[in-house]
Amino acid sequence: MAENHEVERTYRDLGLVAVPTEPVTTEGARSFPKQMKGFWVTFKTMFKKVNTVEYPDVKEPTAPRFHGRHQLNRHPDGLEKCIGCELCAWACPADAIYVEGESNTEEHRMSPGERYGKVYQINYLRCIFCGMCIEACPTRALTMTNEYELADDSRSKLIFEKADLLAPLRDGMLMPPHPMYPNMDDTNYYKGDVLGFHPSQEVQK
């Protein structure tokens, strides 16, 4: 008996509300009309607007910062932003990213600066869409889109290659490989000084 009392006093000393010692009173059965209230609830609900989104027919936009499929971005002249540094792969907690870098040459330039990502794979069976790769990316090459329809019927189809992830060419972009903008270095690219391609960048094939 003594233990119980001491516990109660200690609670009070600590400034805490003591465990209620009121005996629990069991209420009797509720009155019949109150019991029938539930029927009215379900009946009323039948005429309410449904919550269902008829998904494949109706697609509601995601939140603007929803973590969807990744995208490898381009500079405004079409060169890739990815420099093949593998920081995304290192940051990935699920080991979903595989990157192989390669040196740019004057004949074959994919990105400004020294290196580019030759192989870039994201395994969407592993990816947990945490976005740590995006945080790790030093050039903002890797971002996430709002695309969430990533279901497929085989494991190999869910390993996305570089070609699947690269952003499409927009107006004012040239398909790499092509040389850098004249009189601009990789820092200019990084700072956003390059706003489009220069005619001299076009390569005759």
Place this chain on the structure above:
Amino acid sequence: MTTAEILGQDPGWIILVKGVFVFLIAVLATLMAIWAERRIVARMQMRIGPNRVGPQGLLQSLSDGVKLALKEDLIPAAADKIVFIIAPIISATTCFMSFAVIPMSGPVSLFGHKTAMQMTDLPVGVLYVLAIASVGVYGIILAGWSSGSTYPLLGGLRSSAQVISYEVAMGLSLVAVFIYAGSMSTSEIVAAQQKWWYSIVLFPSFVIYAISMVGETNRAPFDLAEAEGELVGGFHTEYSSLKFALFFLAEYVNIVAVSALATTLFLGGYHALPGLTFTESWLGGWFTIVWFFAKVIFFFFIFVWLRGTLPRLRYDQFMKFGWKVLIPASLFWILIVATMRVMSLRGTSRGGVLGFAVGIVLVVLIGSFAYDSAKKRSELVPEAQIPEPSFPVPAIPTSNGPSAQSEVSHG
């Protein structure tokens, strides 16, 4: 001419046509019922429900049936093969049989013959329905037993115990109808309700029947033996493919069957709603079938409504309710009905009957007051009277806390 006499003149081919018709109605009603239930319950939960197969999802049950039929048919190694196969057949056949005596319409002309949409009319029609329902229990118990598995056995025992106990209450609730109609023939009971429905005259019987028909069909809130959210599935756990489909079919046909019986016995059968009887003469006998199914659909909606609203009962609560509430209440009610019936048949004055009724009401009221006060008094027993046990027990918490002096140091 009574319905029985009309039906007696049916040639064989008309009976065959009606048999096919009844079967089709039952199967179609089942398909529609499954779809309707899923749609209505979905609405009650602010969902849409199946709406993709066919217009408004109407063909959903059909595609589910095809899917079930194409699934692998497993028979467990430990199962008693023959019984395992027979059990769903028993369930699925008996559930259709009760439709034979249900009058779905008044006198109509079928291919030039004057007949009624009722396969046959037995003098003990309702008794026949109850008997068929009892045979249907064999399907459940044999399925549970022949599965050679523990949980189906327990589920089967529970389901059959449930059906049998609620059949008692159901049968007793029908006795009052028999007393008033003076017959067990379904068509005569319908005819006897032309003036007043038995759901009004014999309201307590109607309530007891409505509750026990839910118990009888193992439906929510009485679906504890096959609670799909809690158990794997009761007696049909080991069943797959078409055999499972047969149990599923049987469950829904049973729902339609008990609803049809309730319509026949309590809601005036195929007769129009009071005040709308002119529709019967305007549109002819065939229109009565619409009234019949409108009433069946009403009962079916109640089934769905119950499922959408009430939580499941516990097994002991369920049994207690059946045996300690429904059956005694039913017996008491029969006693009153029988007495009143005898009084009116013997020509007791209206005042006498009324006096008897008032007397009964008074007795019930006084009884319930006495019960309530006795219950309250038993609750007021002071705590001090609880004897102190001879072994050490923790203190009973009290609101007035202990004083520091009473503290015993320890350590």
